[in-house]
Amino acid sequence: MPQLNPNPWFLIMLASWAIFLLLMQPKLLSFTPTNSPPNKTKTTPNPTPWTWPWT
Amino acid sequence: MNLSFFDQFASPQLLGIPLILLSLLFPTLLLPSPGGRWITNRLSTLQLWFLQLITKQLMTPLNKPGHKWALILSSLMVFLLLTNLLGLLPYTFTPTTQLSMNMALAFPLWLATLLTGLRNQPSISLGHLLPEGTPTPLIPALILIETTSLLIRPLALGVRLTANLTAGHLLIQLISTATMALLPIMPTISILTASILLLLTILEVAVAMIQAYVFVLLLSLYLQENI
Numbered sequence: 038m039p040q041l042n043p044n045p046w047f048l049i050m051l052a053s054w055a056i057f058l059l060l061m062q063p064k065l066l067s068f069t070p071t072n073s074p075p076n077k078t079k080t081t082p083n084p085t086p087w088t089w090p091w092t
Numbered sequence: 093m094n095l096s097f098f099d100q101f102a103s104p105q106l107l108g109i110p111l112i113l114l115s116l117l118f119p120t121l122l123l124p125s126p127g128g129r130w131i132t133n134r135l136s137t138l139q140l141w142f143l144q145l146i147t148k149q150l151m152t153p154l155n156k157p158g159h160k161w162a163l164i165l166s167s168l169m170v171f172l173l174l175t176n177l178l179g180l181l182p183y184t185f186t187p188t189t190q191l192s193m194n195m196a197l198a199f200p201l202w203l204a205t206l207l208t209g210l211r212n213q214p215s216i217s218l219g220h221l222l223p224e225g226t227p228t229p230l231i232p233a234l235i236l237i238e239t240t241s242l243l244i245r246p247l248a249l250g251v252r253l254t255a256n257l258t259a260g261h262l263l264i265q266l267i268s269t270a271t272m273a274l275l276p277i278m279p280t281i282s283i284l285t286a287s288i289l290l291l292l293t294i295l296e297v298a299v300a301m302i303q304a305y306v307f308v309l310l311l312s313l314y315l316q317e318n319i
Binding site: 038039040041042045046048049050052053054056057060061062064065066067068069070071 | 116196
């Protein structure tokens with residue numbers, strides 16, 4: 038199996054990490070979302086139950 | 093030299109120049125950098141929507157400290173997705189069929205999740221090695237089993253992606269060879285094989301997307317245990 042040839046292993050590791058960290062991440066980081074993410078408030082809702090009228 | 097079916101996975105070289113760099117660079121070329129405008133073109137809008145979708149999907153189960161991992165996990169997802177899908181085009185090389193690349197991605201990221209857990213919450217991280225409610229006589233055996241399953245995670249991550257993509261590409265090559273070989277002999281069987289090839293290609297598109305998602309999902313799960 039040619040994938041087990043250890044010759045290009047180090048190069049492939051370096052190249053994939055370098056391209057991933059130095060090229061992909063800045064490109065994706067430059068996408069600015071148009072809505073700011075809201076922080077979730079930790080209050081639990083307390084719904085008061087009501088009965089549905091049958092008629 | 094006679095070519096075997098595995099030779100499509102040899103890291104491509106041209107006069108000693110490794111061409112795997114090209115196949116690694118291509119996903120970045122497909123992502124346009126958005127300009128300074130609020131409303132961009134359709135491609136950038138779609139990419140932004142997609143990026144937000146996967147970030148939300150990955151970050152929802154994580155607590156607040158886990159959101160520091162948003163960039164690396166979403167960019168890994170996009171990278172793997174694009175590399176896998178581009179490899180399905182004819183005459184392209186898929187770098188994720190290389191065990192070296194997948195292990196290079198899986199091992200450091202898994203180790204990062206493990207060390208995060210051991211550094212910030214060592215008791216809780218080690219506590220995951222013993223599931224709740226195990227009977228007392230089983231404890232030593234179960235700790236050994238859980239440790240083994242923990243240590244085998246990076247290997248499984250890397251090999252899963254490699255094996256799935258390698259098997260898919262190998263199947264495509266086998267069935268297309270069969271189609272071409274049968275064409276002069278039994279044309280109807282060749283058409284049947286061609287339809288099988290079409291279905292297989294659709295499956296491979298699905299597998300490419302699913303395997304990228306599973307890789308990143310499992311990493312986020314390992315992160316959830318440790319952060």
